[in-house]
Amino acid sequence: MRLTLLRMTLLCAGIALGVGCRTRASIAIWTPPTLQSAVGKRVAVAKVVGPEKIAKKIQQQLIASAPTDDGRELDLVDSQTLQQKSAVRLVAATEDESSDVALASVARREGYDYLLRGEVLPERTHGARPADPDKLTISWRLTAIDGHSASGGKPVVVEREAAVKRYPDLALIIDPDEQMVAAAVRDSYRLLSPSLDHETVSLAAPMLTLGKSDVLRGNAAARRGDWQQATEYWTKAAEEHPMQAAATHNLALAAAASQDFSRAKQLARKAVRQYPIPMYQRTSVWIERTQRQYHKAFNLPDPPEGWFVTRR
Structure with missing residues (x-):
């Protein structure tokens, strides 16, 4: 009984001194790039390989929506644009992928700092079940052209439900493929530039x-x-x-x-x-x-x- 009364007394004292129940609120905080900061750098983007329908859209949106605000700005260029600037034709290593050696050589001559390569990975299937349309995985590899700066790779895994919670405006996009591509591009930029988390x-x-x-x-x-x-x-x-x-x-x-x-x-x-x-x-x-x-x-x-x- 005495112990209970003591606890009640301490509780009342705490309330009187100004701390009662708590409530929760969301706050936006900046987080560092999860792979390597490329802020203020020039990045050459090789052709994103994988299913053409998705891979092409990802590359186009990645180039078109590069951050331009102070502290996050990135200068991205695709391999086709670099090829147009060069007298050397980028020889195809496969049907879907330009030679990284040739692309790196052109990018180095044009003053670029990094080479970014991406591949859309097929989702694993289980028996006769089709791949999950609500999940998208991209493997990215960032390579320093000068050979001295840090390089590395990291996958980006997008799940539709989680992506819409993280980026509520995606719910306004009707086309499911466009929705996944937009989420994938935003998550991909988190690898190279500061991003907001809640x-x-x-x-x-x-x-x-x-x-x-x-x-x-x-x-x-x-x-x-x-x-x-x-x-x-x-x-x-x-x-x-x-x-x-x-x-x-x-x-x-x-x-x-x-x-x-x-x-x-x-x-x-x-x-x-x-x-x-x-x-x-x-x-x-x-x-x-x-x-x-x-x-x-x-x-x-x-x-x-x-x-x-x-x-x-």
Whole structure:
């Protein structure tokens, strides 16, 4: 009985100090390329081999939709365009594949850094069952033309249901092949350039404390994806009630959502000082790890304030 009463007392104390139930929200974070960064580099794309119907579309979309925004830009060119620039005809090694040696030679002369080769792999069948139309696998190989930079390969496996969850706008594409090709191209760019991932974070939701209503309104806005409005509510709560630790904690996450990691770390450390509970401490570590990932994704130097709670 005494133990139960003690637990209830501690729970009530926690609620009174500003931490109650939690709520979840999605936050977009930048992640490094999963194969090799080709940002700012020139990449020659060999003919994608495999079933012509899919392979040709993948190559065309890959070239046409190369990222152009700062920090992600790629310069891609296909083998046919390179051949037009060269007096040397690329001799076919097979019916579907140009000679990589000849293509690499032309690309080197034209100042390209990498050769990217792709192959659409057939899905395995089981007995008389046809291949899965909702799954697409592409094997990519990135080769440094100068022979000194890093090279490597990695498959991209696209499953329709998971792809639509990751890229909701794909649901608007009617043609199933076009839908799979679009997903495959986006996933392929994740090999070479920074990409956005969505991660779920825990927002503090205070109970029986001053400023509670504004914090909860901010939480509702963040769950809708409106981090700007959420920040306004949490800022109001924190300014009017300086010891509102939940508001401070959530403001730290909002700053991380806008990639202002220096401010995010400052706010997270403040929340821990206001109320040193494990949730706030974990958030402080998560923010710094996310900042490290962001710096790695865009090849940035260490922040001026340095690192506080993590090590390489």
